[in-house]
Amino acid sequence: MANFYTDNPALRHYLTHPMMEKIVKLKERDYTDVDKYDYAPYDYADAVDSYDRVLNIVGEICGDIIAENAEEVDHNGPRVENNRVIYAEGTQRNLDACRKAGLMGMAMPRRLGGLNFPITPYIMAADIVSRADAGFENLWGLQDCAETIYEFASDEQKEKYIPRVCAGETMSMDLTEPDAGSDLQSVMLKASQKEDGSWVLNGVKRFITNGDADIHLVLARSEEGSHDGRGLSMFIYDKRNGGVNVRRIENKMGIKGSPTCELVYKDAPAELVGSRRLGLIKYVMALMNGARLGIAAQSVGLSEIAYREAYQYAVERMQFGKAIINFPAVAEMLSLMKAKLDASRALLYACARFVDMYKIYDDIAKERALTVEEKKEAKYYSKLADAFTPLAKGMTSEYANQNAYDCIQIHGGSGFMKDYACERIYRDARITSIYEGTTQLQTVAAIRHVTTGTYLNKIKEFEAEQVHPEDEGIKNTLVFMTQQYANAVQAVMGVNDSNYQDFMARRLVEMAGHIIMGYLLLEDTQRDDSFRRSLHVYVNYGQAEVAKHADFIGNFRPEEIKDYLYNEPAAAE
Amino acid sequence: MSLNIIVLAKQVPDTRNVGKDAMKADGTVNRAALPAIFNPEDLNALEQALKLKDMYPGTKVTLLTMGPGRAAEIIREGLYRGADDGVVLSDRAFAGSDTLATSYALATAVRKIGNFDLIIGGRQAIDGDTAQVGPQIAEKLGLPQVTYAEDIIKAENGKVTVKRRIEAGVETVTAPYPLVITVNGSADDCRPRNAKATMKYKYAAAPSEVAADEAKKELLDKKPYLRIGEWSAADVDADLAQCGLAGSPTKVKGIENVVFTAKEARNVEPTDEALEDLIKELIANHTIG
Numbered sequence: 128m129a130n131f132y133t134d135n136p137a138l139r140h141y142l143t144h145p146m147m148e149k150i151v152k153l154k155e156r157d158y159t160d161v162d163k164y165d166y167a168p169y170d171y172a173d174a175v176d177s178y179d180r181v182l183n184i185v186g187e188i189c190g191d192i193i194a195e196n197a198e199e200v201d202h203n204g205p206r207v208e209n210n211r212v213i214y215a216e217g218t219q220r221n222l223d224a225c226r227k228a229g230l231m232g233m234a235m236p237r238r239l240g241g242l243n244f245p246i247t248p249y250i251m252a253a254d255i256v257s258r259a260d261a262g263f264e265n266l267w268g269l270q271d272c273a274e275t276i277y278e279f280a281s282d283e284q285k286e287k288y289i290p291r292v293c294a295g296e297t298m299s300m301d302l303t304e305p306d307a308g309s310d311l312q313s314v315m316l317k318a319s320q321k322e323d324g325s326w327v328l329n330g331v332k333r334f335i336t337n338g339d340a341d342i343h344l345v346l347a348r349s350e351e352g353s354h355d356g357r358g359l360s361m362f363i364y365d366k367r368n369g370g371v372n373v374r375r376i377e378n379k380m381g382i383k384g385s386p387t388c389e390l391v392y393k394d395a396p397a398e399l400v401g402s403r404r405l406g407l408i409k410y411v412m413a414l415m416n417g418a419r420l421g422i423a424a425q426s427v428g429l430s431e432i433a434y435r436e437a438y439q440y441a442v443e444r445m446q447f448g449k450a451i452i453n454f455p456a457v458a459e460m461l462s463l464m465k466a467k468l469d470a471s472r473a474l475l476y477a478c479a480r481f482v483d484m485y486k487i488y489d490d491i492a493k494e495r496a497l498t499v500e501e502k503k504e505a506k507y508y509s510k511l512a513d514a515f516t517p518l519a520k521g522m523t524s525e526y527a528n529q530n531a532y533d534c535i536q537i538h539g540g541s542g543f544m545k546d547y548a549c550e551r552i553y554r555d556a557r558i559t560s561i562y563e564g565t566t567q568l569q570t571v572a573a574i575r576h577v578t579t580g581t582y583l584n585k586i587k588e589f590e591a592e593q594v595h596p597e598d599e600g601i602k603n604t605l606v607f608m609t610q611q612y613a614n615a616v617q618a619v620m621g622v623n624d625s626n627y628q629d630f631m632a633r634r635l636v637e638m639a640g641h642i643i644m645g646y647l648l649l650e651d652t653q654r655d656d657s658f659r660r661s662l663h664v665y666v667n668y669g670q671a672e673v674a675k676h677a678d679f680i681g682n683f684r685p686e687e688i689k690d691y692l693y694n695e696p697a698a699a700e
Numbered sequence: 701m702s703l704n705i706i707v708l709a710k711q712v713p714d715t716r717n718v719g720k721d722a723m724k725a726d727g728t729v730n731r732a733a734l735p736a737i738f739n740p741e742d743l744n745a746l747e748q749a750l751k752l753k754d755m756y757p758g759t760k761v762t763l764l765t766m767g768p769g770r771a772a773e774i775i776r777e778g779l780y781r782g783a784d785d786g787v788v789l790s791d792r793a794f795a796g797s798d799t800l801a802t803s804y805a806l807a808t809a810v811r812k813i814g815n816f817d818l819i820i821g822g823r824q825a826i827d828g829d830t831a832q833v834g835p836q837i838a839e840k841l842g843l844p845q846v847t848y849a850e851d852i853i854k855a856e857n858g859k860v861t862v863k864r865r866i867e868a869g870v871e872t873v874t875a876p877y878p879l880v881i882t883v884n885g886s887a888d889d890c891r892p893r894n895a896k897a898t899m900k901y902k903y904a905a906a907p908s909e910v911a912a913d914e915a916k917k918e919l920l921d922k923k924p925y926l927r928i929g930e931w932s933a934a935d936v937d938a939d940l941a942q943c944g945l946a947g948s949p950t951k952v953k954g955i956e957n958v959v960f961t962a963k964e965a966r967n968v969e970p971t972d973e974a975l976e977d978l979i980k981e982l983i984a985n986h987t988i989g
Contacts, residue, residue: 165900165925166896166897166899166900167899176902177902180898180899181898181899184892184893184894184895184898187892187893188892192892224891227891227892227894228892228894228895229894229897230895233895242895242896242899
């Protein structure tokens, strides 16, 4: 009888963010679908009411079904029989419920069978699902891949595949190979074109989430003799055609319900998506950006459940004659968990709104020419989305891990036993800062927005906003932190040594992150007082973190870098 | 092959979470104090109908409920889950009905809907727990009935195959249709609300619900699928003598509050024998079992 949407008012707070009115109006093309589809909205209020109702369904399924099955799914997991994946029984029930509720292809347009949801409410669903079971969120969230088909595939391919996704078929993105992990330019899976122009795939993929999916997006080398990213193209493989077998599934630490497969392609027929050679440099980059936002949502859902489990335990557990939540040492951990959770969620939905804005403009640009004003706006948001996606993925996944760690800490010895959900949350959270690009790689993507000033410009925009008089003090703290950040950036950029700059990059990105999350919570507090507590706790924390990084950078002599670097010879072939 | 299915549903007070103000001083249920919900076993019944609709495309599922205008809420709940249509049977003349008067009224509405293959309802409602209405409707319509159904396996060539949950196990029976089936709570849970159907039907309403709202009335005129049927006693040609209090031979003689209190505490030795003796005793006095 639990509802993971209605019991969490923060979600509705972001659903009704002031920017949503514009996003929804653009997404709905001024509400012109209303005469064509019986489930299209009349106006903004009607649209938000629909999102609210659908998220209510998501919340109910998550509370009553998916969360209930999570332990069993973690325990039993999927298995391989005759080269096919068989999901755990609970996973099957979860998928069945999501299909019957029509929660697949949520962000796809109505003409292809979708719900035409903006990214923001779709990401909200991902946040809710992940709280119930992060491993299941992987399977459900792979509907993201439909977005890539929608953006880059031919009309014929869109009409062939997207309605199937909306009807409940699952997807996978087949990128990683034994020798191509973070370095996808080394992908070797071979795509050969036959005389009739059709393509077949041969080779091996590894670590493929939901690798026995109905519809796969595959990165493969289409240009014989090429060795870098420019020789790679993207393909669709349809399981109905056969040719791909699951050799084994990995025995993982967490998200055990989500099968991670090793795939063998043997003359597997496939369709080219878009243009040759753009597979990695354009399509996978877009696919990964969507997936990174998904992992940020997964991380926020995990932070949420970690906080709730810890809170519940701290209220119930009595020691020395009182509930442990009443000891400051425990209360501090909980308050910081809550602040990190709220800051993560604020960043997630800020990012989702930016992604919404530029993607919708991109889509409109396929129908008509954008006005000069619109083009300018699209560019502005595209840049912000590009800057906020790695920041969100990096920060929220690290916080999910920290919250999972503290959740166990609050449970004490009991948390180390298998009796409580916290140990599963801890194992599930661990992957979030690794897959779809490690935190270290998010830093690589984010650092240019430190150096080019994207973050600082946005921070200055936040700074220009009016706040309630009682929040002026905290705003001054944020202004001070910004000055420390700007000084640190200048100091690091002043040293002409790329190793040194890479070494300091994560510190700078985190400093930007703390300030941005502080401002976002400040903005939330202006609309809703209930955020004030987390605002204070988070800014106290962020202020200390920013000072710590500023201190480290200030005290560090660039020549000290030699104490950190290794210069080992490359491993023998 | 497609079927026409009528699902009987009742809006009930949620007696699973009863507070101290659940009963009024006169011993009747204080409906205002309890949230109104879709009777749980009627949801099991709806799932059976929707499953048949999945199996036999073109099947039409019509919900029928008796109650005040606000009972249209459970028709909407059904539409969100995949039902095609719904009717609220609503009239002051039906007030105070016992099971006999209720089954009479519902039977008249079923006749008016006409053209049905299966009538499926929950075994019983959680406010009365009589399990009489389904069987009585079958009697009034002169139809066969299958009770305690757990799974309607198929409905083909004029025959349904139904798995029943009976005291000592399960039994699978076949029966000719049209017929009445009542479904047990051990059957599959009802599927969740569907996103598209929820958005499509969220403004569906019975005329009495929107009487004071011109914009909503206009919407029902513009989109007839949003209009939930609302029938009075006259609409179904009901004989008023058989309706409501007049048609209800059941008279409530008295209602008493039962308060559970702990009377005695007993220490039981932590041995297998002592525990076994305790269990036997509890079974013998019907505390458990």
